Amino acid sequence: EMVVYDPNQYQGGLTTEELKKAKVILWYGYCSVHQGFTAEQIDNVKQEKPNTTVIVHPECSFEVVQAADLAGSTSYILEQIEAAASGSSFAVGTEINLVNRLAEQFPDKDIFSLSPYQCLCTTMYRVRPRWLLASFRSMVQNKPINVIKVPDSTTESSLKALERMLAI
Numbered sequence: 001e002m003v004v005y006d007p008n009q010y011q012g013g014l015t016t017e018e019l020k021k022a023k024v025i026l027w028y029g030y031c032s033v034h035q036g037f038t039a040e041q042i043d044n045v046k047q048e049k050p051n052t053t054v055i056v057h058p059e060c061s062f063e064v065v066q067a068a069d070l071a072g073s074t075s076y077i078l079e080q081i082e083a084a085a086s087g088s089s090f091a092v093g094t095e096i097n098l099v100n101r102l103a104e105q106f107p108d109k110d111i112f113s114l115s116p117y118q119c120l121c122t123t124m125y126r127v128r129p130r131w132l133l134a135s136f137r138s139m140v141q142n143k144p145i146n147v148i149k150v151p152d153s154t155t156e157s158s159l160k161a162l163e164r165m166l167a168i
Contacts, residue, residue, distance in 0.1 A: 002026065033119050034059035037093040039067040041114050045091040054114060055080055056093030064093060074098065075164060081106055095121045 002024040005012030011019065012027070019025075037060050045052055055070040055077050065071045070080055074094065081090055081102055089110040092099045096119045103111040113119060138145045150158070 031059040031121075033095050033121050034093070035061060036117070036119055037061070037064050037114050039063045041093075041116070042067045042091075045114060049089055049091070052089040052091050052110070053080075053084070054091045054093065056114065060093050068093065075167075078102065081109065081111065084109060095119055095124065097121075097124070 001018075001021045003012075003014055003018055003022045003026070005014065005025050005027040007027060007029070012025075014022075034057050037056060042054050042064065045054055053070060054068045055072070056064055056068040057074065057077065058065060058071050060068075060071070070076075072080070077092060077094065077098075081088075081092075084090070086108040087110075090102075091112060091114040092102065093114040096113055099111065099113045099119075103109075135145060
């Protein structure tokens with residue numbers, strides 16, 4: 001059973017029974033970075049660089065995903081660019097740091113952001129070396145900080161997703 005959780009309502013607007021039965025809980029939300037890409041940006045790229053492949057993350061709007069040549073996860077984007085011939089051109093609709101890393105990793109290909117504006121993830125920008133160091137130091141002292149505890153069942157499935165993300 002799948003339910004949609006509304007964070008603006010008590011219990012997400014759901015009954016306790018609905019929450020207990022739910023196997024998948026969706027929520028009213030979005031990624032501000034991916035929602036910043038537009039079909040107009042795709043049209044502009046196609047006019048200026050007709051041989052460019054537009055590849056976007058599936059968290060982009062429905063219109064952007066439909067207008068793009070390819071859409072898929074971060075690993076899918078990486079795989080497609082890696083497999084492409086030298087000299088290929090890609091306009092990538094995802095967070096700018098990933099786009100920059102891809103451009104650096106594949107200098108034989110023209111890789112650039114679909115958006116002419118910086119598409120920064122403010123959540124990811126909260127991670128700073130000094131805070132990471134503070135976390136490591138607290139772990140060494142056996143006094144970990146900012147610990148998030150979840151049930152073991154959640155840990156197992158989350159670990160798989162985290163390992164896939166870190167493999168990129």
